[in-house]
Amino acid sequence: MFDAQRSRCRRGVGLSIFMATGLALAGTDAERLPETRPLESARLVAEKTAFVAGNDNWIVLHLKLRQGWHVYWRNAGDSGTPPRLDWRLPHGLQAGAIVWPTPERFIVGPLANYGYENEVFLPLPIRVDPSLAGAKGVHLAATVHVLVCLEECVPQTAELALDLPLAEGVPHDGPEVDAIRAALAAVPQPPVGWETELAAQDDGRVSLRARPTPGVDSIDALWEFFPYEPGLIEPAAAQPISRDRDRVTLTLRKGSLAAPQLGELAGVLVVRAHAAGGRPPLAFEIAARPTAVGVVAATKPNGIWASIGLAFVGGLLLNLMPCVFPVLAVKVLGFVQHAGEGRGRALVHGTTFAAGIVASFWVLAGGLYALRAGGAEIGWGFQLQSPAFVVAMAFLFFGAAMVFFGVADFGNRLVSLAGAVRLPSGLAGSFGSGVLATVVATPCTAPFMGTALGWALVAPPVAAFSVFTALALGMGAPYVALAASPRLLRALPRPGAWMETLKQLLAFPMLATVVWLLWVLARQVGPDALILALAGLLIAGFGFWIAGRFAVPSAPARRRAVAGLAAVVAIAGGFVLALPSGAGAEAGLAWVEYSESGLEALRAEGRSVYVDFTAAWCLTCQVNKRVVFGSTEVLEAFRRNDIVAMRADWTSQDPEITRALAAFGRSGVPLNVLYGTDRSAEPVVLSTVLTPSIVLRAIETHLRTET
Amino acid sequence: MSSSIVNRSVGALLALLVAAGVAAAADGAQVGSAAPAFTLTDAGGTEHSLVDFRGKVVVVEWLNHDCPFVKKHYGSDNMQALQGRFTDQGVVWLSVISSAPGKQGHVTPERAIELTAEKKAKPTAVLLDGNGAVGKRYGAKTTPHMFVIDREGVVRYAGAIDSIASTEAADVPKATNYVAAALDALLAGKKVETESTQPYGCSVKY
Numbered sequence: 001m002f003d004a005q006r007s008r009c010r011r012g013v014g015l016s017i018f019m020a021t022g023l024a025l026a027g028t029d030a031e032r033l034p035e036t037r038p039l040e041s042a043r044l045v046a047e048k049t050a051f052v053a054g055n056d057n058w059i060v061l062h063l064k065l066r067q068g069w070h071v072y073w074r075n076a077g078d079s080g081t082p083p084r085l086d087w088r089l090p091h092g093l094q095a096g097a098i099v100w101p102t103p104e105r106f107i108v109g110p111l112a113n114y115g116y117e118n119e120v121f122l123p124l125p126i127r128v129d130p131s132l133a134g135a136k137g138v139h140l141a142a143t144v145h146v147l148v149c150l151e152e153c154v155p156q157t158a159e160l161a162l163d164l165p166l167a168e169g170v171p172h173d174g175p176e177v178d179a180i181r182a183a184l185a186a187v188p189q190p191p192v193g194w195e196t197e198l199a200a201q202d203d204g205r206v207s208l209r210a211r212p213t214p215g216v217d218s219i220d221a222l223w224e225f226f227p228y229e230p231g232l233i234e235p236a237a238a239q240p241i242s243r244d245r246d247r248v249t250l251t252l253r254k255g256s257l258a259a260p261q262l263g264e265l266a267g268v269l270v271v272r273a274h275a276a277g278g279r280p281p282l283a284f285e286i287a288a289r290p291t292a293v294g295v296v297a298a299t300k301p302n303g304i305w306a307s308i309g310l311a312f313v314g315g316l317l318l319n320l321m322p323c324v325f326p327v328l329a330v331k332v333l334g335f336v337q338h339a340g341e342g343r344g345r346a347l348v349h350g351t352t353f354a355a356g357i358v359a360s361f362w363v364l365a366g367g368l369y370a371l372r373a374g375g376a377e378i379g380w381g382f383q384l385q386s387p388a389f390v391v392a393m394a395f396l397f398f399g400a401a402m403v404f405f406g407v408a409d410f411g412n413r414l415v416s417l418a419g420a421v422r423l424p425s426g427l428a429g430s431f432g433s434g435v436l437a438t439v440v441a442t443p444c445t446a447p448f449m450g451t452a453l454g455w456a457l458v459a460p461p462v463a464a465f466s467v468f469t470a471l472a473l474g475m476g477a478p479y480v481a482l483a484a485s486p487r488l489l490r491a492l493p494r495p496g497a498w499m500e501t502l503k504q505l506l507a508f509p510m511l512a513t514v515v516w517l518l519w520v521l522a523r524q525v526g527p528d529a530l531i532l533a534l535a536g537l538l539i540a541g542f543g544f545w546i547a548g549r550f551a552v553p554s555a556p557a558r559r560r561a562v563a564g565l566a567a568v569v570a571i572a573g574g575f576v577l578a579l580p581s582g583a584g585a586e587a588g589l590a591w592v593e594y595s596e597s598g599l600e601a602l603r604a605e606g607r608s609v610y611v612d613f614t615a616a617w618c619l620t621c622q623v624n625k626r627v628v629f630g631s632t633e634v635l636e637a638f639r640r641n642d643i644v645a646m647r648a649d650w651t652s653q654d655p656e657i658t659r660a661l662a663a664f665g666r667s668g669v670p671l672n673v674l675y676g677t678d679r680s681a682e683p684v685v686l687s688t689v690l691t692p693s694i695v696l697r698a699i700e701t702h703l704r705t706e707t
Numbered sequence: 708m709s710s711s712i713v714n715r716s717v718g719a720l721l722a723l724l725v726a727a728g729v730a731a732a733a734d735g736a737q738v739g740s741a742a743p744a745f746t747l748t749d750a751g752g753t754e755h756s757l758v759d760f761r762g763k764v765v766v767v768e769w770l771n772h773d774c775p776f777v778k779k780h781y782g783s784d785n786m787q788a789l790q791g792r793f794t795d796q797g798v799v800w801l802s803v804i805s806s807a808p809g810k811q812g813h814v815t816p817e818r819a820i821e822l823t824a825e826k827k828a829k830p831t832a833v834l835l836d837g838n839g840a841v842g843k844r845y846g847a848k849t850t851p852h853m854f855v856i857d858r859e860g861v862v863r864y865a866g867a868i869d870s871i872a873s874t875e876a877a878d879v880p881k882a883t884n885y886v887a888a889a890l891d892a893l894l895a896g897k898k899v900e901t902e903s904t905q906p907y908g909c910s911v912k913y
Contacts, residue, residue, distance in 0.1 A: 077909055078849065078910055079848060079849045079906075079907070079909055079910035079911075080905060080909075080910070081872050081873060081874075084873075108910055109910075109913040110843055111910045111911070111913070112849055112913055113910070145873065145874075145875070147874065149909075149910075151811070151910070151912065152773070152774075152811045152912075153774065153775055153776075153907070153909045154775065155775045155874035230905040231904075231905040256735065256737070256846070256866075256903055256907060257736075257904070286737065348739070369895040389727070627844055
């Protein structure tokens with residue numbers, strides 16, 4: 001930036017009219033400390049030699065400070081305030097906000113500030129109303145208030161002015177255009193091809209996780225986060241970094257104004273090369289949001305014990321469910337009878353029965369992990385942050401509520417089955433009946449269990465395993481206790497209507513969780529998706545009602561089948577409607593099926609190619625498709641730049657596509673890649689979640705420059 | 708598990724509902740928690756402990772008379788007016804100077820007395836915290852940085868003196884004064900509405 005400026009000075013273009021000088025630099029301390037005027041100059045500089053009516057015209061506020069002094073960024077950090085402009089503009093002119101270049105962090109003892117040292121160019125747009133076309137020129141005036149600090153601070157003000165003619169045609173670059181372009185280039189850009197998220201948080205800390213594309217920078221660099229909002233993150237706190245393959249996690253200390261659960265954290269993420277004199281730092285404007293169910297699943301090290309405790313209580317509660325409670329007394333009495341030898345023997349039976357329960361839960365957990373590992377094998381991640389996962393969880397909880405309310409009541413006959421099955425007496429029999437009790441309890445526990453299973457899909461293995469074990473122990477504990485002391489049986493309430501009341505009551509926490517999940521969904525994908533999800537739940541609710549009303553055992557088989565089918569269609573249909581995806585409107589693009597040779601041939605012809613690696617089961621892909629190719633601007637840009645749209649459909653495994661994904665370091669879809677016409681240039685990898693503007697910007701920056 | 712998830716989810720939901728405005732700093736004086744205890748010597752040589760003021764509403768103000776932000780509030784008579792108005796109602800007002808020796812704002816006890824007289828300031832006491840221990844314990848970041856403590860010793864407000872972060876005295880009448888609002892609420896036995904704000908000013912010169 002400085003070099004460019006010096007060379008311009010040597011060029012000596014004497015167009016002083018474009019360089020308004022800072023007049024009357026005044027410090028409030030000027031009288032007492034005449035030597036302390038650390039703001040050496042302040043001026044406004046325009047990018048072009050004239051303004052264009054109807055346009056945003058870029059200017060910069062150039063502040064030159066005494067060596068070592070600094071001014072502040074938009075968030076000043078622990079103290080200080082950013083520079084402020086009070087404009088006096090003629091009618092028809094409007095000054096936009098400063099777009100802030102990437103700041104530095106200054107540590108002062110236990111405190112820290114964000115700002116710029118020595119010199120800074122702060123760009124901002126001036127919008128000139130089209131009605132001003134034909135006017136001769138404009139006069140801009142402003143008072144700038146600048147707080148300049150070393151350790152001590154001096155507030156200074158300067159009167160600024162800028163006179164520019166209005167251009168008839170296209171104006172020339174001004175003499176200091178390089179400085180302005182350099183300043184704009186120093187403004188953080190949105191990350192293209194990667195995302196950030198708030199992985200976990202508690203009262204004091206929040207972890208900001210990024211999964212940068214290899215093209216962005218090597219992971220092995222210095223990362224630093226600057227929050228936009230003051231008070232959310234402690235500016236002086238270290239930001240310890242941890243790396244896990246392709247992921248980088250910064251642990252940030254929360255500030256005094258941060259909520260226990262931040263809904264969003266916006267700011268600038270700076271990536272610096274380790275070695276001095278390496279690449280200039282990269283800066284990205286990010287807005288990280290919590291991983292959706294991660295808020296629930298975020299198991300703090302000290303929280304795991306609470307989870308285990310709660311799971312144990314939950315297991316105990318399972319015994320009060322209508323399908324389980326009546327079995328309890330019968331089973332315990334059974335132990336006592338079988339074990340005529342005495343109380344000690346009954347205890348052994350009870351314990352073995354509990355072991356059967358634990359074993360069943362372990363099998364369940366094991367199966368789940370097999371599924372999870374298998375899913376990972378085929379590149380299928382169980383992503384907490386995926387809106388589809390949140391919708392699925394909402395449906396799960398909603399379905400649980402429906403069952404608890406008794407709207408639909410399936411499988412209660414299983415309970416009577418329990419009594420019918422005769423197992424051999426002895427310990428094997430007790431163990432077996434423990435397993436059977438778990439299976440038989442399914443109609444009542446399934447709504448709960450489904451939730452637990454969903455959670456276990458994403459929780460750390462040890463946590464999920466411990467919690468499952470605690471749940472099983474909780475369910476088994478009463479059998480052990482009662483077998484040890486059968487007289488306690490008399491203290492138990494008689495099975496009765498209260499069990500149904502309890503079950504119905506439990507529907508409300510389920511619905512409360514649905515409310516919360518929908519809130520998460522709305523934060524992720526917006527109000528439209530929320531309405532679709534609510535409509536989907538409504539339809540699913542109708543499905544549950546059909547099931548409960550018509551698909552009853554007393555109904556004729558035919559009616560039962562029809563009603564059952566209708567219920568399944570309604571529930572599944574509601575779910576599909578609620579999923580934040582859908583068939584995309586992609587009219588006008590002739591998609592070409594992907595093949596290595598086909599891509600190679602097109603590139604040999606000098607065509608640019610956009611490859612969409614997708615799969616029918618990949619919801620993000622569907623959303624991308626709908627959002628991006630539903631945009632007429634994108635379609636137009638594809639046509640204008642003669643881009644071939646190529647689709648690599650990975651719905652069923654395809655070795656050729658798997659190989660191509662691996663070449664980009666990916667094990668799954670979505671992946672969107674833009675190949676330019678220049679065959680020697682690297683293809684551009686776009687972000688996983690796409691918007692029309694991301695695609696347009698990629699086309700703009702990577703195809704335009706080549707032509 | 709079942710109810711673990713349910714409880715956690717419901718807990719999370721409730722937490723989200725009440726989340727707004729709840730401060731959660733790892734350390735420092737936290738709104739809603741007991742104010743950290745301290746004992747400091749004032750400019751006249753008298754020791755004051757926070758615990759001595761139990762039963763009274765206490766304001767703790769971080770002070771550095773050379774800081775332009777402090778000058779804004781003393782130059783406009785804003786701070787003195789607040790001190791007078793609330794000490795008359797039985798509020799204890801403690802101005803704490805945490806500037807380290809050699810740093811801006813550090814003063815001898817004599818100079819502190821002179822400055823108080825010069826500015827016609829009306830605090831209950833000006834406390835000298837030259838090693839910055841109390842400032843750091845409170846998490847005081849700026850001058851001014853204001854804390855309001857209720858009669859039970861619980862922090863009820865922490866943050867800026869008012870809503871306009873500038874050095875211009877002209878902004879004082881336009882701003883919402885958070886400290887006055889917090890004190891009025893406490894004295895009336897009401898809940899403080901704005902409990903926590905981002906303080907603004909010069910950094911405390913530790």
